[in-house]
Amino acid sequence: MSADADAMLKALLAVPGRGPDEAFASRVERAVRAEEKLRAARRAAWRRFTAEMAAAAALLAAFVLIERRAPADSLNLISPFGPAAAGLMLLALWIWVSIRPDFGARDN
Amino acid sequence: MRRHERRVRSFLARLTGGEGADDLAQETFLKAWRMASSWRGDGPYLGWLLRIAWRCFLSSRRGRRETTSEAGEQAVAADEIARIDIARALAGLPARERAAALLCFGEGCSHAEAAAILDLPLGTLKSIVARARTGLVRQLEGHER
Numbered sequence: 139m140s141a142d143a144d145a146m147l148k149a150l151l152a153v154p155g156r157g158p159d160e161a162f163a164s165r166v167e168r169a170v171r172a173e174e175k176l177r178a179a180r181r182a183a184w185r186r187f188t189a190e191m192a193a194a195a196a197l198l199a200a201f202v203l204i205e206r207r208a209p210a211d212s213l214n215l216i217s218p219f220g221p222a223a224a225g226l227m228l229l230a231l232w233i234w235v236s237i238r239p240d241f242g243a244r245d246n
Numbered sequence: 247m248r249r250h251e252r253r254v255r256s257f258l259a260r261l262t263g264g265e266g267a268d269d270l271a272q273e274t275f276l277k278a279w280r281m282a283s284s285w286r287g288d289g290p291y292l293g294w295l296l297r298i299a300w301r302c303f304l305s306s307r308r309g310r311r312e313t314t315s316e317a318g319e320q321a322v323a324a325d326e327i328a329r330i331d332i333a334r335a336l337a338g339l340p341a342r343e344r345a346a347a348l349l350c351f352g353e354g355c356s357h358a359e360a361a362a363i364l365d366l367p368l369g370t371l372k373s374i375v376a377r378a379r380t381g382l383v384r385q386l387e388g389h390e391r
Contacts, residue, residue: 151352
């Protein structure tokens with residue numbers, strides 16, 4: 139009885155044979171390609187972020203070193219005509235360029 | 247993917263009653279692509295895919311109440327009386343029993359393979375298959391009367 143029931147269920151539940159569904163296969167391939175593009179864009183964004191953070195850290199370090207070399211009798215204020223001021227202006231310009239959305243679009 | 251899409255989609259279609267089966271199948275193949283490096287080749291590739299498909303099905307069910315009565319009617323062509331009956335019978339089973347029946351009777355998986363796919367102990371899987379068999383036969387006999 140159990141063997142008959144198993145045979146009946148196997149016959150009823152057998153997967154019908156057909157060829158591969160190309161429309162479905164194309165759909166999955168499109169999804170895979172979209173995910174590959176997303177991963178590549180994410181990697182590029184992280185590389186750019188890392189490079190810019192390293193450059194910003196280098197600039198800040200340069201600024202700190204320059205300020206440490208200020209004369210002993212100075213007021214420890216930033217001279218508006220000195221290298222530190224130029225470095226600060228450059229850093230401010232860089233940050234402004236990085237955070238503007240239309241400048242971020244140039245990598246696409 | 248082309249080699250296995252028929253069986254994965256059929257498994258999911260019968261499991262879900264057709265609702266969202268292709269979306270789940272796409273998600274299954276995407277996950278398989280992402281996790282390709284984790285397949286150790288220690289069993290059939292189809293079994294690994296079906297395991298992912300089962301987990302996708304379980305994830306999709308979280309937070310949703312399962313409807314059993316409508317599900318079977320959506321999955322089957324109208325001109326196949328026997329398949330309508332089996333679809334309705336499947337729809338009357340809990341999801342785990344339905345999956346176990348599909349794997350062991352439909353896909354021809356051994357009990358050990360089905361237990362690995364469904365992440366169940368072998369003894370538990372055998373009990374579930376026995377309950378599924380009894381449930382299906384009872385419902386099919388009920389339809390014939």
